[in-house]
């Protein structure tokens with residue numbers, strides 16, 4: 001049975017789909033309404049059951065004595081996402097009537113995300129969450145840079161809502177994608193081609209933040225990588241930006257580049273990583289990652305991306321994702 005948990009713990013619950021809309025060529029935004037949901041941190045995630053919760057009984061099974069069984073039920077024949085799939089919370093807010101709205105932004109890459117992309121308003125979506133550890137927001141006098149690449153942008157969008165609520169102003173958002181059509185944000189103005197911060201993105205809750213947009217091919221904003229934009233931003237005001245904290249999320253290669261650059265610039269950095277996740281709850285051990293641990297003779301231990309992360313301090317992580325080590 002569904003359980004709505006108290007404010008702090010996680011829950012498994014049916015959500016009603018409010019809308020499912022494309023935001024760029026590969027991403028859809030799924031907005032859901034729930035009767036209640038614990039308060040989450042930006043960087044935490046939900047595990048979505050990307051198939052109907054209804055399990056079909058095999059009524060149309062034909063099994064000839066000298067052959068193989070053949071199933072005629074559509075539900076049993078079609079490829080389905082058996083395990084839940086992890087998605088960062090891209091937004092969460094409570095409406096006046098007390099219902100909680102959650103958004104995820106899904107890049108359509110396979111069976112589960114294709115199922116998500118065909119959802120219609122009124123459909124039911126079962127989820128568990130909030131899971132994992134999110135970004136640690138530093139004290140108010142510390143400037144923040146949110147650094148997001150492609151599929152890593154959703155948790156940073158949610159972080160902007162939390163920062164707006166806290167009244168934080170000294171925040172720069174640097175986001176990028178390979179090309180304009182793959183950038184999952186709503187632009188309200190033309191981004192500066194020289195990589196100068198401007199208020200060009202529509203953030204949830206009406207937040208306005210200095211934003212730099214970068215694209216590999218120059219089709220939107222400055223041509224280059226988000227790490228090029230971070231270096232340029234730092235060079236513009238090195239002494240003022242020196243104690244900034246960078247919160248980064250994106251593909252493994254981008255996270256490694258962010259780790260190397262922030263170390264070189266002397267900036268603190270938190271990294272939100274992705275791993276294949278079977279359970280999201282710390283039980284299946286499918287999401288292990290090497291984390292620094294000076295108390296161990298070998299200097300590291302296995303950590304779990306789902307429960308020790310997905311957000312880690314840069315210096316605690318010894319690998320960033322498949323095939324991308326320190």
Ligand SMILES: Cc1cc2nc3c(=O)[nH]c(=O)nc-3n(C[C@H](O)[C@H](O)[C@H](O)COP(=O)(O)OP(=O)(O)OC[C@H]3O[C@@H](n4cnc5c(N)ncnc54)[C@H](O)[C@@H]3O)c2cc1C
Pocket residue numbers: 045081085086087088089104105106107108109110111112113114151154155273274275276277278310
């Ligand atoms: C903590 C966390 C947060 C995430 N947040 C987002 C998000 O906000 N938006 C988003 O689009 N994606 C996000 N992902 C990745 C997302 O979970 C996968 O893209 C999704 O599970 C693919 O499911 P599928 O059935 O469509 O693909 P499949 O058919 O299962 O596989 C297609 C491809 O996706 C990869 N993949 C499959 N399962 C996972 C998995 N559990 N984790 C990572 N990669 C996987 C496979 O290696 C393969 O390359 C997140 C992953 C993690 C671990």
Ligand code: FES
Pocket residue numbers: 276277278279280281282283284285286287288304305306307
């Ligand atoms: S996903 Fe199962 S232990 Fe992390």
